[in-house]
Amino acid sequence: MAEEPTQGEKIQSPSSRGSGTPVVLNNRYHVFPANPLPAFNSPQAPAFVAEDRRDPAARLFALICDPSLLTLIDWGVVEWPLARRSCVLAVYEEPLGGRLTPDSRGRFDPVREHDVLKKVIQPFATAIKKFSDRELTHRGIRLNNVFFSDAARQQLVIGECVTAPPWLRPAGDV
Numbered sequence: 001m002a003e004e005p006t007q008g009e010k011i012q013s014p015s016s017r018g019s020g021t022p023v024v025l026n027n028r029y030h031v032f033p034a035n036p037l038p039a040f041n042s043p044q045a046p047a048f049v050a051e052d053r054r055d056p057a058a059r060l061f062a063l064i065c066d067p068s069l070l071t072l073i074d075w076g077v078v079e080w081p082l083a084r085r086s087c088v089l090a091v092y093e094e095p096l097g098g099r100l101t102p103d104s105r106g107r108f109d110p111v112r113e114h115d116v117l118k119k120v121i122q123p124f125a126t127a128i129k130k131f132s133d134r135e136l137t138h139r140g141i142r143l144n145n146v147f148f149s150d151a152a153r154q155q156l157v158i159g160e161c162v163t164a165p166p167w168l169r170p171a172g173d174v
Helices: 113-133
Strands: 023-025 029-036 047-052 060-063 072-080 085-092 146-148 156-158
Touching: 029 060, 113 156
Parallel strands: none
Antiparallel strands: 023 029, 029 047, 047 060, 072 085, 146 156
16 A cells, blocks of 8 residues: 655655655555656556666556545465466455445345435446546446445445456446
């Protein structure tokens, strides 16, 4: 998870690509909000200059995900024993309120009809507008990919959109 530099931590930018105060990820990567890299923006996230404290010569960039999506905590490549090969692994913050719609066993806590506008439609429209304002598409919006991030089921979040390319997604995704 992103951390602010600790007080007294000396910030060095050996490659001089980054400027300003960085955000620190995993006490290793410095990401510079003052240095966008629009050429590397993804459809889901803007890009910024990043530096590796262990390898200052590496040329890196970071993508910043929208908070109306599930929170991606970390990711990397691992040897996955069930597949017997290397796979990309993504770690997300668990949505405590569960899915908006029933799970595979048909269980869910339905939203009351008079709460649909406030709890579902308005937050969903706000999230879609954020994408539209940036001329982005999610390409994974479907009813079984919408969750409540909190146990009280007040905060709606759209599920992940990075584990498969758009052409592998089920029909009907937008």
